[in-house]
Amino acid sequence: MGVLNVTPDSFSDGGQVRDVSSALERISEMVEEGADLVDVGGESTRPGSDPVTEKEELQRVIPLLEKAVPAFPGTMFSIDTTKHEVARQALACGVHMVNDVSGLQKEPRLAELCASYQAILVIMHSKGTPKTMQHDPDYSDAVSEIVTFLKAQAQTAEKSGVKQIVIDPGIGFGKTLQHNLEIIARLGDFCSPGYPVLVGASRKSMIGKLLADKSGDRPVNKRLAGTLALHYHALMQGAAILRVHDVREAKDTLEVFKAVSSFF
Template identity: 55%
Template sequence: MGILNATPDSFSDGGKYIDVNRAMDRIHLMLRNGAEIIDIGGESTRPGADPVSVQQEMDRVMPILEEAIPVFDEVIFSIDTTKFDVAKNALESGAQIVNDVSGLSKETRFADLCAEYDATYVLMHTQGDPKTMQKNPEYDNVVQDVTVFFEQKLIELGKKGVRKVILDPGICFGKTLEHNLKLIAHLDKFQKFDLPILIGASRKSMIGKILDGRPTDGRVIGTVAIHYHALTKGAKILRVHDVKEASDSIRIFNAIQSQQ
């Protein structure tokens, strides 16, 4: 899953792909490098980020989706949003996935929407919202707490008729470094749900903390290392900025797995 941030303030690539032509060039490049899903978002979810209005988010993402989907008609497009109107318009334009970082907490109607459009819903765990989520997050047992969250929300989604769900434990969304490491180390615990597991640790702050304050552009190898470990624990989707490096690591992983 290649990341396309149509935002001025995302932590790694803010401001680069707001222009439709530059966004299209970026999509072309990610697809050439091995992306199978393009995840487009118009609101930064970095720690401390301010929310934007529905109209502002629509103005950022819809021109790109409306331009890209007819051109790349065999590509899966995902809309990264917590807003109902943004998701609905994206699905009407041909997007197939709703990637909701709030885990149904901001917009419960996403379940009905995904059922109506037979869309895939990315169920991500978070604690708090981007503005406050990194202010002293606490858990009794982070792996168990996320498991219970998935259990409860999957019941809710099932009652609404959502047939396709991807699980995302929400790395760096309301978690300390220790919480993140525990989730990645025990990612295989979530295989019991028999659903695809998505991991998004690309260039995130946890890598910078492990690597003595490394800035975002120096976190690519750290990202590959975390994601490769996640593959060994059952992850099926990697959400990344650096598509070529991620694609290469998946090809190596699959080659080794084929001999087991």
């Protein structure tokens, strides 16, 4: 899953996509590099970010999706949103998946909406809002609590008629470095309920902290090797989807993993 943020303030690539034309060029690059799915987002969810209005988010994503979906018929598209109207208009454009970082906490009606379009629903765990989620997040047992939440939300979505559900533990969304490492190490626990698991660790701050030196955290643009290490471990634990910024490198990692795994 290649990431396409049409935002001015996303943590990794905010502001890089300036208009529909440049966005289409970036999609073309990702597809050529091996992306099976493109996740389009019009609202930054980085820690500390402020929400955007529904109107602004619609203006950022819908004109792009109206052109992108028919232009790349062999590619699946996902809309990264927590807003019902944004998801509805994106699905009307032909988007295949709704990626809800609130895990149906903010807008439960997304489940019924996905059911009506026979769309895939990604349910992610997050604690708090992007503005507040990194303010001392606390768990008694992070993995167990998150698995329980995701199972409950997935079952709620199934009752609403959603047939295809993906779960995401939400690395970096209301978690400390220790919580994030525990999630990666115990990713098999998330796979055990039987839903495909999406992992979004690409370039995240946990990598910057793990690779910090005397000058501070590793900068975002120098986190590729750490990202690929996490990707490989996630694949070993059973991850079904990797949400990535560096598509070609992630695809190479996947191909090597598949080759080695063929001997198991």
